[in-house]
Amino acid sequence: MGASILTAKNLSKVVPSAEGELTILHELSLELNKGDSLAIVGASGSGKSTLLGLLAGLDLPSGGEVTLAGQGLSNLDEDQRARIRAEHVGFVFQSFQLLDSLNALENVMLPLELDGRKDARERATELLQRVGLGQRLTHSPRQLSGGEQQRVAIARAFAAEPDVLFADEPTGNLDSHTGERISDLLFELNQESGTTLVLVTHDERLAHRCRRLIRLEAGLLVAPLEP
Ligand SMILES: Nc1ncnc2c1ncn2[C@@H]1O[C@H](COP(=O)(O)OP(=O)(O)OP(=O)(O)O)[C@@H](O)[C@H]1O
Ligand SMILES: [Mg+2]
Numbered sequence: 001m002g003a004s005i006l007t008a009k010n011l012s013k014v015v016p017s018a019e020g021e022l023t024i025l026h027e028l029s030l031e032l033n034k035g036d037s038l039a040i041v042g043a044s045g046s047g048k049s050t051l052l053g054l055l056a057g058l059d060l061p062s063g064g065e066v067t068l069a070g071q072g073l074s075n076l077d078e079d080q081r082a083r084i085r086a087e088h089v090g091f092v093f094q095s096f097q098l099l100d101s102l103n104a105l106e107n108v109m110l111p112l113e114l115d116g117r118k119d120a121r122e123r124a125t126e127l128l129q130r131v132g133l134g135q136r137l138t139h140s141p142r143q144l145s146g147g148e149q150q151r152v153a154i155a156r157a158f159a160a161e162p163d164v165l166f167a168d169e170p171t172g173n174l175d176s177h178t179g180e181r182i183s184d185l186l187f188e189l190n191q192e193s194g195t196t197l198v199l200v201t202h203d204e205r206l207a208h209r210c211r212r213l214i215r216l217e218a219g220l221l222v223a224p225l226e227p
Helices: 048-056 080-086 104-114 120-130 146-159 176-193 202-210
Strands: 004-019 020-035 037-040 064-068 089-092 165-168 196-200 212-217
Touching: 004 048, 004 196, 020 048, 020 064, 020 196, 037 048, 037 104, 037 202, 048 064, 048 165, 048 196, 089 146, 104 120, 104 146, 120 146, 146 165, 146 176, 165 176, 176 196, 176 202
Parallel strands: 037 196, 037 212, 089 165, 165 196
Antiparallel strands: 004 020, 004 064
């Protein structure tokens, strides 16, 4: 397949703890091409969210390097990394991080408006309809259920058509039917726009729809990356 969009080389993360330094990610390398889909699986505490944050440039590694859309992230300052993220990345957090002062529609419109898109309202409305929330546009996050907030977060992450969509447990709060719908949507966008998917998931069905899969055990990569 096409050119590589995301690479990690000898990525590690060490954090201080009361017992001394704690290695939460050990020398991990991977390479993803445009349009790939990767599932990251592993037990709670194995380092999945840590890895996702490093790959998306939200956090800096203790060692190694991430290259996203041709740019090495370690040499960039926080503003430059923020610009790369705005241009290339969508992120669905484990805790949705919606803005409480904005309603569902405004939350999804925000990245589009920051991007200067004139069709922000139309596109945000369409995405919310696609995740089944056409009747909840003016609800604030507080007035939405956990699963509904999850779906708003997914619509927001897709809004600006990112090259790479990172999602931490995208179906974690959803019943199996809604989860399946969201999985379908993720792979539709993967097919339609060539969006690369990097998903942390405990959902076996979702994991097995991805072309590639890695398993973490205590911060170590234990499953092969190749299909
Ligand atoms: N900033 C930090 N300081 C100290 N320890 C941390 C820090 N961030 C993460 N950890 C530890 O690193 C380990 C990996 O955390 P991480 O959040 O990546 O796990 P996870 O695989 O996403 O788990 P879950 O499935 O429960 O979300 C955990 O044991 C956690 O306590
Ligand atoms: Mg996690």
